[in-house]
Amino acid sequence: MPNCKTAVPYKGTPEQEEKLRKVIEEHKGQPGATMPVLQAAQGIFGYLPEEVQIMVAEGLDIPLSEVYGVATFYSFFSLNPKGKYQISVCLGTACYVKGSADVLSAVEQKLSVTPGGITSDGLFSLDACRCIGACGLAPVMMINDDVYGRLTPAQVGPILDKYIKMG
Amino acid sequence: MEEKMVNLTIDNIPVTVPAGTTVLEAARSAGIKIPSLCFLKDVNEIGACRICVVEVEGARSLMASCVYPVSEGMVVHTNTPKVRHSRQLTLELILSNHRMDCLTCSRNAQCELRQLAADLGIDAVRYANDDLMPQIEDTALHLVRDNSKCILCRRCVATCRKLQEVGVIGTNDRGFNTHIGCAFDRDLSEVDCVSCGQCIVACPTGALAEKDSTAEVLAALHDPTKHVVVGPAPSVRVTLGECFGMPVGSNVEGKMVSALRRLGFDKVFDVDTAADFTIMEEGTEFIHRLQEGGTLPLITSCSPGWIRFCEQHYPEFVPNLSSCKSPQQMFGALVKSYYAEKAGIDPKDIYVVSIMPCTAKKYEVKRPEQRMANGCMPVDASLTTRELARMITQAGMMFDHLPDGEFDPMLGMSTGAAVIFGATGGVMEAALRTVVAKLTGSEMGPLEFTDVRGTKGIKEASYELPGKTVRVCVASGLANAKIVLDGVRSGKLHYDFIEFMACPGGCVNGGGQPLHPSTVRSFTDLRGLRAKALYKQDSGMEFRKSHENPVVQEVYATYLGEPGGHKAHELLHCTYVPQKRYRTDT
Secondary structure, three states: OOOOOOOOOOOOOHHHHHHHHHHHHHHOOOOOOHHHHHHHHHHHHOOOOHHHHHHHHHHHOOOHHHHHHHHHHOOOOOOOOOOOEEEEEEOOHHHHHOOHHHHHHHHHHHHOOOOOOEOOOOOEEEEEEOOOOOHHHOOOEEEOOEEEOOOOHHHHHHHHHHHHHHO | OOOOEEEEEEOOEEEEEEOOOEHHHHHHHOOOOOOOOOOEOOOEOOOOOOOOEEEEOOOOOOEEOOOOEOOOOEEEEOOOHHHHHHHHHHHHHHHOOOOOOHHHOOOHHHOHHHHHHHHOOOOOOOOOOOOOOOOEEOOOOOEEEEHHHOOOOOHHHHHHHHHOOOOOOEEEOOHHHOEEEOHHHOOHHHOOOOOOOHHHHHOOOOOEEEOOOHHHHHHHHOOOOOEEEEEEOHHHHHOHHHHHOOOOOOOOHHHHHHHHHHHOOOEEOOHHHHHHHHHHHHHHHHHHHHHHOOOOOEEOOOOHHHHHHHHHHOHHHHHHEOOEOOHHHHHHHHHHHHHHHHHOOOHHHEEEEEEEOOOHHHHHOOOHHHOOOOOOOOOOEEEEHHHHHHHHHHOOOOHHHOOOOOOOOOOOOOOHHHHHHHOOOHHHHHHHHHHHHHHHOOOOOOOOOHHHOOOOOEEEEEEEEOOEEEEEEEEEOHHHHHHHHHHHHOOOOOOOEEEEEOOOOOHHHOOOOOOOOHHHHOOOOHHHHHHHHHHHHHHOOOOOOHHHOHHHHHHHHHHHOOOOOHHHHHHHEOOOOOOOOOOOOO
16 A cells, blocks of 8 residues: 555654654644644654654644544655655656556556655655646656656666666 | 523424534434434534435535534425435445445344435445455454445544544545555554454444354364353343343343353353452452552453553553453453362363453453463453354344243352443442451441442542542543543542443443444433343342352352462462553564
8 A cells, every 4th residue: 555654764863853842842732733743744854654653643642543544634745755766757638648657557567666655775756746847748757857758668667777776 | 501492393393402402313302313324422423424414494505414503493304305315325325335245244234334225215226336345454353344344434433532542543545545444554453452342333334343253162162072161241141132122221141041051051150250259359459459558549450441551551550450350361260270170170171251242352362461370261262242142043042032041050159249340330339349348347338339330431439448538430431541540640630449441331331232223322321221230130139249259258268268369369360561552663
């Protein structure tokens, strides 16, 4: 399931945790505290791993299941960090009719990762995005700031190998 | 202050109800049953399923009557073509995502969804999804979840969160991916679920069910090498009849004993007897802690759901827990020691079955600290009231025709004190009966401690005992336990003795008790009626204090020695330890 535990180990620093504790303290006891605290937590850590959600649950004295329910309901929240290389495959209308779904599955198969997820070495994170305004090049994939257009599934492997080589 | 009344008409019937009443309840008072699905009174009132919609004149759209309050002059129609069409369409859409294996479903005839389809006249499901596969999650010892039958009513989530303050299940993801599960979709066995089973009795469909152990019990009954002994818990005798259509609060002890005997159990004993032993041990422990300056408040340990909650949520109170095993575990321990010796049977050949109001008992029988010195686990299988009812039905017994039987004598005699264990406050009252007699040295003291009776969530009282005022508290439902413990921890509340039961109302309302649809659960005082039957039985008993039980006296005199003594400790006590609440490994 894409929304489950992240594949990379938790690397939060004591400074980050202290920051989160302060935010929790400010919101504790207020109705509707979960959302702003989670938003701040994502700002601090970049994502919401289990360790961070437990801190929020214990800090606000609410069940972890409630925190997780909120975190998985809103697409703003991410359970995975971003990789060194952030892959976005466009599933907007133009790209989709040009076969971007096949491009996406080629990436999924090559890296064993699903949209919203990250590879266990932290190198690649994968997202399916909507239109990036390059419809003329459809189907389009972005890796960080590099744009790859007019893609076929067969081209995906060699492109990714380039980044794997760079490490 | 006089309650403000509101006048309205529902289906042209004038109705007068207190302000704040919902349209659904107002309609009930006029004899109109509005169908509902997600509604569970005081627990889940979220107006989410849209089955209970009604037309309110002047309102923009159909209104969910379970959450819509009445107002003066309101005109409501509950049975118009628009209402009927909306309800039918909603139900069809719910059914479109429900795996309909009704004939072989564990809920079968007791399914609220199935009943609703009949009530609303659904004769075909136009959008049936035949591709739904079972989604079985059966990692916990007590429960099986199948999300392919879940209709997302959230009754289980609200029960876990609001009644029990445990909150291990929630609503994960959104849209079509929405599903009920634990945080990070961990298995139920990995999280701090207390196994109370209240989610099962709250569930309207077959998405949640107890883990059925009847097959292994039947196998033991047919195994000639096994000596199979059974004992039912105090509360089961006042609830089992409901499974056979008897009114809530019927005491069927005699018929239950006959049924157990006809099922082929070699000995039909009574866990009530073990409850009397619990009082002997726990009473002794309390007096000891009171007089020797031990850890107070002493907190009862009969409810395994409460024990697990304490270990994980309030580990600092673990030293306050009584070291007594629960009556179920004392029962098994006595059968596999005292009874085995008297009957000349190797304890390893004895198979002990308990009939419990509880699903957490399935978890308790497997807890490692329960293992006896002879290597045996005290209880081999724990069945819920519902499972026993299924065994009786499958055996072809006409329950209401059964004669009244009597328990086998050796561990089958009990007192009124044991009988009331099944209701919240019962353990406390039973303990007080014995503690007062021991401390005053007189049997003339009070017998009925009515302050600790009743279905209120938290009850307190104080009693003058020689040299000491004893302050007691009784709470049921873990949300109430949390309130009490937070008060004790912060120093606001002071008690010497506390009784906690995980389920609201105590064992009579346990997670293994007979199922009733929301229309019954929401408007019937199940706990009160069932408890009343226990107190009635207590008041008619020959012996009403545990220490007066001749079996108890005999076993201590000839086998155990002193209450709280060495042998009693070895057999009837154990140690609980704090446990981690969360895990973060993969």
